[in-house]
Amino acid sequence: MTKILYSIIAIFSFQIVFGQDSLVKIDMLDSNWIIPENAIFENFDNKKTLLLKGKRATVRNLQFTNGTIEVDIYANFARSFAGITFRKQNDDMEEVYMRMHKSAQVDAIQYTPIFNNESNWQLYREYQAQVTFKNKGWNTLRIEVNNKSVEVFVNNQKTMTIDNLRTGHHTGEIGLFALFSNRFSNFRVTPKDVVDKTGSDPDTLSDPSIIKKWEITKANPYKAEELDFEKFSNEKFMTVETEISGLLPISKYVKKTSSGNFEQNTDDFIVASTTIHTNEEETKLFSFDYSDKIIVYLNGKIYFEGNNSFRAKGMQYTGHMGINTNKLYLPLKKGINRIHCVVIDKANGWGLMAKLESYVLQR
Structure with missing residues (x-):
């Protein structure tokens, strides 16, 4: 009472x-x-x-x-x-x-x-x-x-x-x-009452090569030995949008199976996918970054695996992200190509950012 x-x-x-x-x-x-x-x-x-x-x-x-x-x-x-x-x-x-x-x-x-x-x-x-x-x-x-x-x-x-x-x-x-x-x-x-501020709208400033939409799955517990391309590529995907920088804050759209306990969380993963249509065989430059870990597939084949976790490269390593940090030259076939990114996270920020640009081989 x-x-x-x-x-x-x-x-x-x-x-x-x-x-x-x-x-x-x-x-x-x-x-x-x-x-x-x-x-x-x-x-x-x-x-x-x-x-x-x-x-x-x-x-x-x-x-x-x-x-x-x-x-x-x-x-x-x-x-x-x-x-x-x-x-x-x-x-x-x-x-x-x-x-x-x-x-x-x-x-x-x-x-x-x-x-x-x-x-x-x-x-x-x-x-x-x-x-x-x-x-x-x-x-x-x-x-x-x-x-x-x-x-x-x-x-x-x-x-x-x-x-x-x-x-x-x-x-x-x-x-x-x-x-x-x-x-x-x-x-x-x-x-207090809000005071309007003038200035440029950041939403109007954008690099056209940035991937602004991804198809993503729900969160699943990550066990390396159980990861199966055929299984996860056939999961249900939903369309989500990035921030203007290209950053996809994954936790905004997906609730982890283990959350709120910082480094005491277990690893979870989602799969983020994008489709590329080409009229002929060509090479594209895929620039990207991620948190915490990633496996990148093109048309079902692994092209990159990496670890950008907090303290993964020393006690002072923060694992901050920059879209030009990692680069892959992807050989695209004529027709439909699919990139699948398995993004794995434990704590401190679950993210992905990428852009895709034409690449001409210099002879």
Whole structure:
């Protein structure tokens, strides 16, 4: 009965005070938050705090569209991640987080969309920045959300601009994220009306050689010894579109059989296919990249196998992607040709990007 009463009070409070351009502080109290079992509310450093040990916490009964979200995060140089989630709808959301153990490094702060409960930071290398954090006391993370764009501040210093939020959500829940253990306090929100920004539409800028549509299968557990071309090539395929860069964020369209546990996930795979029609025998240049692993087939024959996983080539290897990283010269037969890409992933971003260009052999 007490919990129900707290919830009613919380809802009523937000309805009364949560107006445009009005700052609302959301205290670290059980009545205001939905938290995982191992999280703890406690007084620390003369503040009401939430100690979040992995997973996410969500503000109760609150939808957020545009405005400012701020939180104080206690200095912590053990390996950990601490940040803000927003526009959350089910298992999709936007996420900005600090990596205080990476202070002063180029990837100290990152943005990722979460699709089907999976992080995708490997796919968006452009959305990370160098930040030097305080090594004692509290660091303040602030995000200013304006329609599709976000400006990110740490201790009142602007660190990064996100110019194209990826989930496509216009509104949703807000909350906090921690991987391993971090302490939060002084969470506040200021809703604002959107301010239109002028500028070029990125959707009008495109390389015509980029493959913009793929046929993909559902996710299946990956076992190398059980992979069978005849079997997977006859699966049901659905048509999906890439981002303007050619990036296909696979988790946006496909739910993994093992998800949400980072490197504790098991490997899953999908098959992405495209068809090429030619009037004569010719060679095409296939440029591509992927995450985490790939097997490329042309007309049923394997032409490439690779591993681009996080840390696959050393402890500092990130596995970021670039469309010109890998190149194959594909001998096409007259008529219909099929490329099948088996894309295998465990965690951190499941992606594929490719382009196909004419190639003239120089003699």
